[in-house]
Amino acid sequence: MTILRIILCFFLPPLAVFLTVGVRFHFWLNLVLTLLGVVPGMIHALWVVARNTENVDS
Numbered sequence: 001m002t003i004l005r006i007i008l009c010f011f012l013p014p015l016a017v018f019l020t021v022g023v024r025f026h027f028w029l030n031l032v033l034t035l036l037g038v039v040p041g042m043i044h045a046l047w048v049v050a051r052n053t054e055n056v057d058s
Contacts, residue, residue, distance in 0.1 A: 005049045013038075013045035020052050 012043035021054040026048050034041030 002049070005053075006046070006048050007040055009045040009049055013041040016045045020049050032042050 007014045007018055008019070013034050014027065014031045017027050021027060026044075030041055030044050030048065033044050
């Protein structure tokens, strides 16, 4: 599932964040960042997915 989320970070960043944290602050922030520019949305999505993947594995 993590690989799918990482791939989604490049194509649909808000969806990747939604699947990771649900409808919370980071989802709305990522939606705004993606609307302002796709690259900031991708970077934020990768950060959220990577951060939450580390928390789950620990």
